[in-house]
Amino acid sequence: MANFRVHFLGAAIPSAVAAGLAIAGELVTPLVGGACFGLGVLGGMLPDIDADSSVPTRIIFGALAVAAAAAVVLALHVDSAPGLVVLAAVAAFVAVRVGLRGFTAWLCVHRGLVHSLPFAALVGVLAVHVASRAFGLAPTPAWLAGVFLTGGFLVHLALDELSSVDLVGARMKRSFGTALKLGSRRQWFGTAVLYAGVIALVTIAPPADQFVRQVTSSRTRAAIAATFAGLR
Incomplete structure (x- = not known):
């Protein structure tokens, strides 16, 4: 490989x-x-x-997590309280970085x-x-x-x-x-x-x-x- x-x-x-x-x-x-x-x-x-431990996996899911957090901030920052926006962005980051990556590792061989x-x-x-x-x-x-x-x-x-x-x-x-x-x-x-x-x-x-x-x-x-x- x-x-x-x-x-x-x-x-x-x-x-x-x-x-x-x-x-x-x-x-x-x-x-x-x-x-x-x-x-x-x-x-x-x-x-x-x-491959759960590969460098590309860490890079890709890290980038996707940042993109998800940024998307949440852009979607909520106008109509929501700053604290709620921060919590939602952190939740989106964790959901992708930990949740989605973990699901992919479980699903894929x-x-x-x-x-x-x-x-x-x-x-x-x-x-x-x-x-x-x-x-x-x-x-x-x-x-x-x-x-x-x-x-x-x-x-x-x-x-x-x-x-x-x-x-x-x-x-x-x-x-x-x-x-x-x-x-x-x-x-x-x-x-x-x-x-x-x-x-x-x-x-x-x-x-x-x-x-x-x-x-x-x-x-x-x-x-x-x-x-x-x-x-x-």
Whole structure:
């Protein structure tokens, strides 16, 4: 299994390159491009939420807890007493940092369904919906957000598989095949739920045809070429 630094750099480097190309191709604004980069890095750490003691788990749930507390403060600070706002924010922080993290640790098995291709697709299409519905992004940047998150996730899975190959001893470790997998026969119901969730979310997601056309268009390629030509 690759360590935290390998996963972080493995996701950050291609995400930075891809975000730069998306901005140069005028597919996204610099602000959205920066957010896509962040999603790529997040995706590179996300699979390890099923490992309770991992660095990514502590970072992710710590960030989610702070975000939950901040959301509560923003929602209540106008109409509620300061003391009540503080108590509600602390409660939200503890609920996520302790409650949600504990529930995830109980529910998930390391290298289980979280380390799988359908889960990677699920988090990506969820990101598309959040970007589109919560932040009002157009289909192309919304789908890019999902692609970046899933892309970082897939990098993590690929690095885990590569670390399962002992090139010196010319052998496969026991962990080989536990990351880049299509599902689990032992967890057939959970696997079916993952695939059903992906299909359902894709069906009601913003249309992807505009995203595909813009990413592959000659105009986008010309904009990227012009950007790099101007850097010479």
